[in-house]
Amino acid sequence: MFLEQRKKSLKNYLLFFRIGLKNSLYYKSSLILEIFFTFFVLLFLFSFWETLAKEGVSFVTSSFIVYILLAFAINNTLYLEWSFIDIIKSEGGTAVKDLTYLLIRNISPFTYNVKSRAWSLLTFTIIFLFILLFNAITKLISFNYWHILPFIFFVLLTYFLISYLSLIVSYFAFWFDEAWAFGYAFFLIISFTSGGMLPLYIMPDWLQTTLSFLPFQYLAYIPVQVLLEEYTWKQYASLCAVGLFWLFVLGALNTFLYKQGLKKFESQGG
């Protein structure tokens, strides 16, 4: 019975994922423009750090530059977003569904999030392939292509962690009018603490130690380091275990906050 239910849930997620992907491909011009602008930003970042590297800035190595590009790609495609706030607040015009619509159809926020963010994995894949090609042309660094396998695992982990974080942030809308500010504050915290702006190894020791106790390093730093650095099997296992632990914690927090939020929503006659 339990297995049957899990099978049904998985089927639902995959169905919504396919629908989300199809929707994103429907507006091809927007998708193409988005990918183009991300390439542009990547080239800008490369240009900025390459200028500093030529000047002889000590910490700006080829590996550093590739890290910056990959971390940006992850942070800006699989980014924290809080569109679920609009669902809770029923803002956005007649075309946007509201929470009542989702409740009636028994669509969970996670399923909705999977659908609305399916395009992000597609754009990340395209941008990642571009970075690989760019690295092959410019010969910035040589890395072990076998690392792509664990990299894919950690990127998927990042995708689900960010999905849960996005929802947790959106749930502030149950209690606050301008929950956008929470979302933005979280986005800023995560941009920095995930290693999206700078690799964590360049930061002061006390900050590195503090951040090692938080799940945010799994949102950019760990996936990129898994790709660029050599790890032993023990280290991989340890990183997986901690990552899955955070996934479980955030999943539980997501369920708890949603239930609490629904109580408030329903008590107001939503």
Add this chain to the structure above:
Amino acid sequence: MKVGWGKEMEKQQSKVSYYAKFVRRKYIVAVQWLFSYKINFFLFLLAFSLEISFTFLFWKILFLNENTLNGWTFKDVFGLMLFMYFFWVIRSIFESGLRRSFRLIRTGGFDYFLLFPLHPLMNALFYKVTITSFLSNLCVFLFLFLSYLLSFSVSFSTLVIAFLFGFFGNIIIILFFFILRCFSFWLKENKFLLILENGTHLFNKYPLTITNKFFQFTYTFIFPLIFVVTIPAEILRGNFSFVWILYEIGMLIALALLAAFVWKKGLEHYESGMG
């Protein structure tokens, strides 16, 4: 009895005062809303304070390793952050209204505002006025400005010239984004605008003169971002060129005319969401 141009002048004056009353009413409501929802203001203030803190932490970590980066010192980067927040203050005046209005345009809900005697552009600019983000940005900017004045010495004339450049640079980039938003009349999805805005946010944190010639050209003539933050910061560093004045005036006129043209064409093309 007023005839000819006298009557026309009176008509224009009453139009202007009508628009002024409209904008004043919107801001009165926004201020009332601000006082009703004080917590939101503090949340915004927290968010923007966090942002500037992380940006400064980013640069501080870099300058822990090196004294200068391509000739830029921490003082120069501080000036850059100052103008970044100046940009956010100016931008937040119109941002909320424009974003919501163009969302209505994409979903076909803008018809309602076409029925009003007010010019549709006024509704687009001031549809939803929220001064929460404006005030919180202003608080952070004033804090930065005072910190800059107390920490570093700078001449009054240099400061005035830099802020004038920054102000008109902001108008240029607001017009640029307005033109891009007008694509909502034709495109139902504009996620590319979100990535461009995020990109703007990112580009403004870096001195654009520390890039290659291609990007300097792009940010000067195609995506006119260089005058928003980098050039005012360069003026504070002691660099100045009269060509910049000519460029800003030219860009302002060109973009204003283009914005008026694209808006007019877009409105003609607009189809009702209920049609």
